[in-house]
Amino acid sequence: MQLAPLIGKPDTGRVIHVSAEPSNHERVADLSESGRPPVVCVVSLGCAKNTVDSERIMAALVQNGFWIAEDPRDSDICLVNTCGFIEPAREETAATLERIARWRRQGRPRCLVAMGCMVERLHTVPEWKSFLHAADVLVGFDAYLRLPELCRQWLQAEDSFSSFPAAAEDPRGQPGLPCGFSHQPRLLTGLPHSTWLKVAEGCSHACSFCSIPLIRGPQMSRPVSEILHEAESLVRSGVKEICVIAQDTTAYGRDLGLPAGAAELIRQLSRLQGDFWLRLLYAHPRHLTPEVLDAMEADSRWCRYLDLPLQHISDPMLRAMGRGLGREDTLRLLSDIRARWPDVALRTALIVGHPGETEEDFAQLCELVRTGWFLHLGVFVYSEEPGTRASRMGPKVPRELAEERRRELMEIQRQVSARTLASWVGRTLEVLVDDRAPRGHLPKEIRWVGRHKGQAPEVDGVTWLDPDGHYVEAGQVVTVAITGSTDYDLIGKIVRTGTSESAPRT
Numbered sequence: 271m272q273l274a275p276l277i278g279k280p281d282t283g284r285v286i287h288v289s290a291e292p293s294n295h296e297r298v299a300d301l302s303e304s305g306r307p308p309v310v311c312v313v314s315l316g317c318a319k320n321t322v323d324s325e326r327i328m329a330a331l332v333q334n335g336f337w338i339a340e341d342p343r344d345s346d347i348c349l350v351n352t353c354g355f356i357e358p359a360r361e362e363t364a365a366t367l368e369r370i371a372r373w374r375r376q377g378r379p380r381c382l383v384a385m386g387c388m389v390e391r392l393h394t395v396p397e398w399k400s401f402l403h404a405a406d407v408l409v410g411f412d413a414y415l416r417l418p419e420l421c422r423q424w425l426q427a428e429d430s431f432s433s434f435p436a437a438a439e440d441p442r443g444q445p446g447l448p449c450g451f452s453h454q455p456r457l458l459t460g461l462p463h464s465t466w467l468k469v470a471e472g473c474s475h476a477c478s479f480c481s482i483p484l485i486r487g488p489q490m491s492r493p494v495s496e497i498l499h500e501a502e503s504l505v506r507s508g509v510k511e512i513c514v515i516a517q518d519t520t521a522y523g524r525d526l527g528l529p530a531g532a533a534e535l536i537r538q539l540s541r542l543q544g545d546f547w548l549r550l551l552y553a554h555p556r557h558l559t560p561e562v563l564d565a566m567e568a569d570s571r572w573c574r575y576l577d578l579p580l581q582h583i584s585d586p587m588l589r590a591m592g593r594g595l596g597r598e599d600t601l602r603l604l605s606d607i608r609a610r611w612p613d614v615a616l617r618t619a620l621i622v623g624h625p626g627e628t629e630e631d632f633a634q635l636c637e638l639v640r641t642g643w644f645l646h647l648g649v650f651v652y653s654e655e656p657g658t659r660a661s662r663m664g665p666k667v668p669r670e671l672a673e674e675r676r677r678e679l680m681e682i683q684r685q686v687s688a689r690t691l692a693s694w695v696g697r698t699l700e701v702l703v704d705d706r707a708p709r710g711h712l713p714k715e716i717r718w719v720g721r722h723k724g725q726a727p728e729v730d731g732v733t734w735l736d737p738d739g740h741y742v743e744a745g746q747v748v749t750v751a752i753t754g755s756t757d758y759d760l761i762g763k764i765v766r767t768g769t770s771e772s773a774p775r776t
């Protein structure tokens with residue numbers, strides 16, 4: 271059996287402390303039959319915000335004497351941090367739990383726990399418990415701070431897991447993570463040099479289609495001092511890219527009575543010393559003010575990259591969705607950003623098939639994408655979520671039609687992306703080297719993979735790298751001459767293991 275004291279990369283795993291005292295909990299080494307510490311595996315589904323929650327839970331477990339395994343089959347307890355905000359996410363949650371339950375029947379893990387958003391959704395849609403039937407125990411947000419203690423109880427309980435109350439069945443007040451959870455340290459997973467910085471929980475918007483406020487509650491921004499403390503710890507631990515996340519980063523601070531909180535947070539983060547990239551994700555266009563853009567512009571470490579979830583462009587749809595800005599406002603905002611930063615990389619998310627979407631609405635969406643504003647695009651088929659306003663709206667758009675619209679938009683974007691990236695051949699770019707390139711389907715001279723400032727981790731394309739004789743390490747920023755492109759990726763040759771960019775061709 272292969273065990274790792276830390277998940278992911280045992281040699282580089284780091285616990286990042288954020289104003290947390292070491293725990294006094296009793297060590298649990300004696301609870302395992304072999305005399306070794308008990309082993310937990312945390313499987314994190316869904317978005318980067320869920321990943322950060324999983325990292326806080328893993329750090330608490332490590333501090334309490336648990337070992338962390340990468341593979342559920344090496345663990346005593348497997349915790350699955352679920353996602354449930356749309357139908358495909360619920361299906362992935364159910365399939366993941368069923369796969370691990372099959373391994374449990376063969377002996378490991380001994381206990382399978384479901385926690386996170388899908389469990390929280392049972393408060394409003396109890397019949398969705400069927401998606402979680404393979405789990406032994408359900409854990410709601412309110413139990414997150416007690417997980418080390420609960421894991422210890424489950425290990426002692428052996429086969430009577432069902433006797434534990436499912437947290438999601440308990441009555442509760444306002445949804446959301448427990449107070450104090452964001453103070454918890456993190457055990458960083460994923461790339462050692464790139465990570466997320468979650469600045470707020472929940473969302474106070476009332477978009478017609480979205481169940482997030484039902485699951486995660488209203489927005490609760492973290493204090494600036496706490497965020498800065500975590501960011502400093504990340505930089506000290508060697509992180510070279512910090513991606514700022516929340517449900518809506520540009521609304522940061524509004525719940526604290528700070529209408530310009532996002533701009534102030536950007537300015538404060540810019541005061542951190544060091545050589546690293548900063549990236550703003552999940553920026554609701556309604557709050558993307560000139561002050562926010564000014565704050566980013568004042569520090570070149572902020573990537574000229576914006577993730578702006580527009581969701582739609584036609585006025586009737588934007589009104590129905592409750593997005594708080596119309597077509598003209600949106601197009602003006604895009605023009606202003608482009609005028610300010612001609613080479614900005616824009617990402618957006620769109621929804622097709624929202625109730626009431628007509629052929630005319632969809633044609634406007636096609637035109638928006640065809641115009642070529644976006645280097646990166648995600649298109650989602652509308653998913654009817656109980657309890658949301660849109661679930662009571664009509665007329666419904668047939669699922670097959672919505673799927674067809676999604677395919678059509680993605681094909682337009684494929685052409686836009688391929689054309690745009692081809693025009694980048696000949697430029698030189700700064701690229702953050704992420705990892706060795708996988709062997710097999712790539713030309714043999716491509717040895718590394720990285721991202722330029724216009725490519726966010728996990729969601730965008732990548733830059734494939736020919737080291738051309740240079741010594742390269744992951745986490746290094748290199749200068750790359752772009753020599754080719756595919757539909758979504760760039761290909762380049764490293765010309766220097768340092769930085770120096772050329773302007774885009776006009």
Ligand code: SF4
Nearest residue numbers: 473475477480482517
């Ligand atoms: S801004 Fe709208 S779409 Fe985004 S999480 Fe909040 S309610 Fe959902």
